[in-house]
Structures are given as structure tokens and as C-alpha cells.
Amino acid sequence: MRKPVLTIFYQYNPWHTSIGGIQTLINTFIKYAPSEFEVRLVGTASDSSQTVGKWQEAEFAGREISFLPILKIENDNVRGLIPTTVKYTAALLGRSLSSDFLHFHRLEPSLAAMNWQGEKSIFIHNDIHTQMKTVGDRKAILWRRFPGAYFALESTLIRQFSQILSCNTDAAQFYRQRYPQLQDRVAFIKNSFDNEVFYSLSQPQKEANRRELAVQMGLEEETRFILFAGRLHPQKDPVLLIRAFAALNQPQTHLLIAGDGELANQVRQEIEQLGLSSRVTMLGALKQQELARLHRLSSAFVLSSAFEGLPLVVLEALASGTPVVTTKCGETPKLLNHHSGVVCEQRTPDCIAEALRRVLLNPQEYPSEACVRTAQPFAARTVVRDIYGDMLNRWELKEFSVIS
Known part of the structure; x- marks a missing residue:
């Protein structure tokens, strides 16, 4: 046949x-x-x-x-x-x-x-x-x-x-x-999500990889990373993300932006105007394996989108054991629970910053195991x-x- x-x-x-x-x-x-x-x-x-x-x-x-x-x-x-x-x-x-x-x-x-x-x-x-x-x-x-x-x-x-x-x-x-x-x-x-590529590490392994990246980037060893990955497009509103990171004003945090798109120059200008050039790194488009490594060592993944379906990158972050901070759009708010992320009730810099602050200051409330369980059915x-x-x-x- x-x-x-x-x-x-x-x-x-x-x-x-x-x-x-x-x-x-x-x-x-x-x-x-x-x-x-x-x-x-x-x-x-x-x-x-x-x-x-x-x-x-x-x-x-x-x-x-x-x-x-x-x-x-x-x-x-x-x-x-x-x-x-x-x-x-x-x-x-x-x-x-x-x-x-x-x-x-x-x-x-x-x-x-x-x-x-x-x-x-x-x-x-x-x-x-x-x-x-x-x-x-x-x-x-x-x-x-x-x-x-x-x-x-x-x-x-x-x-x-x-x-x-x-x-x-x-x-x-x-x-x-x-x-x-x-x-x-x-x-x-x-x-x-591809569960052969996106998976979590033990806490000691995660910390070792995080410190290794911080040293590679010339940052303080205790630097914690916040990750965004996606197209730099008005749907994702990366300019709002930069303003939220500025409002966070959390010491020893660094924002990684993996992606490219038509708003790339506008994002760079916003970073410079807000004095964040030493605290935000634009990585451009990454291969899947490179992105997976960043998911596994980050303290939070963040989305500032205006509208969504169910972003695959959210599932990839959760599968990597990383909690998600998201605006209230798409299917993600229905997916997350109190131990796998935070949903921002308002799409404003202060609201997103506060959600990130909660995750960064209370990592024990968002254990890797809870994030992985949320993603597993997908x-x-x-x-x-x-x-x-x-x-x-x-x-x-x-x-x-x-x-x-």
C-alpha cells in the first residue's frame, strides 16, 4: 500500500x-x-x-x-x-x-x-x-x-x-x-514543544551554567538572567518590555533578547535612552539548541505581547524549568498556575516589572518541577x-x- x-x-x-x-x-x-x-x-x-x-x-x-x-x-x-x-x-x-x-x-x-x-x-x-x-x-x-x-x-x-x-x-x-x-x-x-531539545537541569547544574554565562559576558558572577525570545514585532511589543525592565530596577539582573525583526533599531534606541546598554544584550536570531541553553539557565521568561495564540516559546521555557511572566493575552494565562508563572493584569511597565520582581525575589515559589509539569502534556x-x-x-x- x-x-x-x-x-x-x-x-x-x-x-x-x-x-x-x-x-x-x-x-x-x-x-x-x-x-x-x-x-x-x-x-x-x-x-x-x-x-x-x-x-x-x-x-x-x-x-x-x-x-x-x-x-x-x-x-x-x-x-x-x-x-x-x-x-x-x-x-x-x-x-x-x-x-x-x-x-x-x-x-x-x-x-x-x-x-x-x-x-x-x-x-x-x-x-x-x-x-x-x-x-x-x-x-x-x-x-x-x-x-x-x-x-x-x-x-x-x-x-x-x-x-x-x-x-x-x-x-x-x-x-x-x-x-x-x-x-x-x-x-x-x-x-x-520538542522535549528532546527543551528539558530542565538540576538546580546545581542550572546555577553552574548561569555563572558560566555571566563570566563569559563579563558580568558579576551572581547575575540572574531574564529571557525574551521572539520576533521584534509590534505584536510582541518589545519596547514595552524594555520599559518594564527599566522599571524593575533590580540589581544584578540582565535581560537577554533573542530575536530580530523590524523593531530592532527602535529597541536599541530605547535601551540607550533608558541607560540600559550594560544591562540588556540583544542576541539576534539564535539556533534552537542555543535558545534551549538560555531557557535552562534563566530565572524568568517574559512576554509583553498585545495578542497571542499559545506561544511555543512559553512551553519551551516551562519545559526547561523556567517560570513565565506574561501579559493577559492568548492561552498562556489559562495554562499557568501559581507555581509556574505570573499573569500581569495590566499591560504596563510597572505591572510587568512587579511580576518579574515577584519571581526573582521568591524563586522557591516557582520550582522547576512545577514548570515542567505544566508543560508536560504538550x-x-x-x-x-x-x-x-x-x-x-x-x-x-x-x-x-x-x-x-
């Missing part, structure tokens, strides 16, 4: 360091794909080593896949004048990429797939209703300028999907109410295995019915 074919559509190159939870989730989905499946990825090329428009066999995370780059994007961590999603969608138009299963992580590219055959699934990564309502920089998400146009497009494209999968319970409920005729297709799906090996198992069952039933 032939293998079922899964084709994943997203605008990135898995061999190129790329910031974002979607990319991380897809990478995990490829890594833990069972041998019963043939996996294909339609993405982008980062340099001339990959031929645009040509299928090529490749290996990623120990897994053989077929890869089709449909356009060249040298740095997908920074937006250009034309959004990458628009370029990617345009490059898909006119192609025929039917498959047993088709997974989309953005709505717009599915415009090209209206007549393609196969079971189509759309993964909703943000609370779209909150995202559209969020005040502030409307350039952050282009569709926020034209919400009516977005929802009109969505109502046309959403009907082709057999599954509408959201990592945010509020977003799932929103879709059930907005499309009652499709409510049986809407489901909550767990995001997952371990990739279990979550991804179950998803593929359900897919395989559906495919076998369909194949059997065809034969019969």
Missing part, C-alpha cells in the same frame, strides 16, 4: 534560522512524522543553493522530505514593503499541488488551493478576533487596516477546510460562533504522534472505502 502524502505550506526555509512559533511547530511536525507518511514542504529559498520552483529531496532533523521552494526570501525575520504572505500566495497561484493531506498555517495561500484535491486543514495560531481589535500600530498586521476585507476573504476560503484547528480556546469558540455550519470542523489543538512526541495517528486512521478508512 502506498504511503499517504502530507504537504505543508508555509513561507520559510527550515534550514535557515527563522524566528517564529509557526516555523518551530512545523519543524517539530516534520521531525516526529512517522515513517508511514511521505512529507512534503512548500517553502522558500534563502540563497542560490536551492533551485526555486523545483522539487528536491532533502533531510531535515533526521527525516527525509521533499522540498519545493517557490520564491527566494533572504531574510524572513524582517518584513519588506510587500508582505511575504502576499508574495508566497502569488507564487502558489496556477500550481497544482493536490495531496492526501494539505496543511496551511496562513489563510491567504489557500486561495491557490481552492480546486486542489485532498483533506485540507488550517492552523489558527492567533486569537484573530483580539488581533483585529487591538489598538496601536495598524501597520503591525496589514489586515487590521481592512478587517471587513479580511473576514470577507476568510468566509470564502474557510469552507474548503475539513479541519479548522486553533491552539487558542477563545479563537476556537469564535470560529464556532462565526461559522455555525462549520462548527463540527473546528477543534482546539495543542501546540507542542510534549511533541505524544501530541504529534496522536495527530498523525488520527490522520492515518482517516486515510486508511478512505482508502478502504475506495477499494470496497
